Amino acid sequence: MSVTGKVLRYLALVWILILSLGTFYLYGNFKTDEGFLLLKQLAIKTGLYLPAFYAHIFGSSLILLIGFAQFSKRVYSNKKLHRFLGRCYVFGVLLFSAPGAYVMTFFIHRGTGVFISFLLQNTLWVLSTITAWRFAVNGQIAKHACMMRRSYALAFAAVTLRLYIYLFTVFGNGVNFQYNYLIIAFLSWVPNLLLVELINYYDKGKVPTIAVKA
Template identity: 30%
Template sequence: MTAGSAAASRGARKIWLMFIVATVFGAVLVGPYLLLGSDNSRLDVNGGVHYALLVTHIFTALIALVLGPLQFVPAIRTRRQIHRTIGRLYLFAGVLPSALAAVPVALLSGRLITQIGLTIPAVLWLITGTLAYQAARRHDYTQHQNWMMRNYALTFLAVTSRILVPLLLLAQTPFITSAGSIGDRAPSMIPIGQSLGWIVNLIAAETLIRRRRPRSARSRRDVRPSPSGGSARPEDEECGV
């Protein structure tokens, strides 16, 4: 096995691991909402409309959370029609409705940290999704993948925020005098975890994108004649629009 194929194999395993993590977390997140009872909501809601928007946001976010990693699997990317179908479902059945529902859910929460911490990533979710779609339409597959990485980083907030909250609580343990107050502080930590989560994810995505740039530059230099007489890059054969 060559170094390149070994690296690709490791990358594929990481993507499948992300898919498993996303699926498990997604199942846990939607669990309380399967029976559509507002009494089971993890978040305080102000009436039926607020709850309906919350449920819409959660279930469509689940679509984006689970489908997102599949877009980066090399074996799927080489099958253009499958890649295109998954990408459109991800954007139009997942990201778009979930982001649009997230804004009023955040604003109706009545908590400033939640309003800011969820509205900003929701807007960025829409912007990065739009830029990814436009890049694919103009066949700029490098930028398409970069924007999709940023977009899924925002999607993965559903996972990261749930990891950060316990870590934030543990960090406060030396300053807490009674065991019961740890659980009491959990609800107040959720908005902070949500606000920090998307920032952490975007930093991670940008780091990965910058690491990919030298490889992309080499791929652009390594052009070869295409059957139509022009030139084709390796990534042009992997992505569909």
């Protein structure tokens, strides 16, 4: 891995740790009148939002850490560990994080464009994760690796979303300015996928070929 690649990898890990550990710190007490939840009091009263919220934020925090570890040579060279973490990732996405995100999407109230963005992102995340898992089961490891990159790029949108919100708030007009949240919504995941497609294109034949059937 090049020096630039290592720097970007470490920066990504820092942001993941900030988001994941910050999530458990802020919401681990399960209080419903703090942080982001202050903006969602009406949604909480429906009884649907809170379980979905906790499933999504805690599930995604663990998934981001697990997924990041899966790209380590030490991890994917350890067949048993890679398979175990892979199953945790897949079940975490399909049973907790993605279902929670679907429910939360219906309570965003940021306009049709933002709704479509998050709905599309979450659906692509589910489909890419299922497809990656099926490739692993069938022993198609090269295709599995490429598809898992896509899945993780969509999971990483949780990190880039908050990064762009921060940047728009500090250097711009914040998220409430007209069209800003719409821009951020698509910016959080579309560039991630485009970058992964470039990586998949240039890494053809370089993906791990060890047998890691699920």
